Amino acid sequence: MVCDNPIDTAVNQITETLIAAAENSIPKTKNNFRRQRKVWWNSDCREAYKNQRKAWGRFRRYPTSANLILYKQAKAYSRRIQRRSQRESWEPYVSSLNSTISSKKPWEKVKKASGIFTD
Numbered sequence: 001m002v003c004d005n006p007i008d009t010a011v012n013q014i015t016e017t018l019i020a021a022a023e024n025s026i027p028k029t030k031n032n033f034r035r036q037r038k039v040w041w042n043s044d045c046r047e048a049y050k051n052q053r054k055a056w057g058r059f060r061r062y063p064t065s066a067n068l069i070l071y072k073q074a075k076a077y078s079r080r081i082q083r084r085s086q087r088e089s090w091e092p093y094v095s096s097l098n099s100t101i102s103s104k105k106p107w108e109k110v111k112k113a114s115g116i117f118t119d
Contacts, residue, residue, distance in 0.1 A: 040089035048078040
């Protein structure tokens with residue numbers, strides 16, 4: 001019978017060495033990136049979207065024509081609320097623009113309004 005303990009020991013030692021080298025040389029990333037909401041997103045948008053998701057869940061579980069109509073109505077209402085919120089957020093921004101502002105500031109606000117956040 002062949003004794004294979006030295007092979008197992010060597011394999012374990014090589015594995016541990018590789019893992020230790022990887023832990024020392026490969027940087028660890030933090031997964032704390034939290035997606036920021038768009039500037040115009042508010043509690044009305046949140047409630048309308050929540051009702052839309054509830055209507056979708058109800059339609060998905062019980063696919064009747066009445067539930068489909070309720071879902072489409074909730075989706076349309078949510079879209080309407082979001083568009084109104086975008087418009088209400090955009091109007092004060094546009095009125096705040098003038099010739100004394102540097103060109104960097106308006107583009108930062110446009111990016112934030114479209115959901116592009118850079119730090």
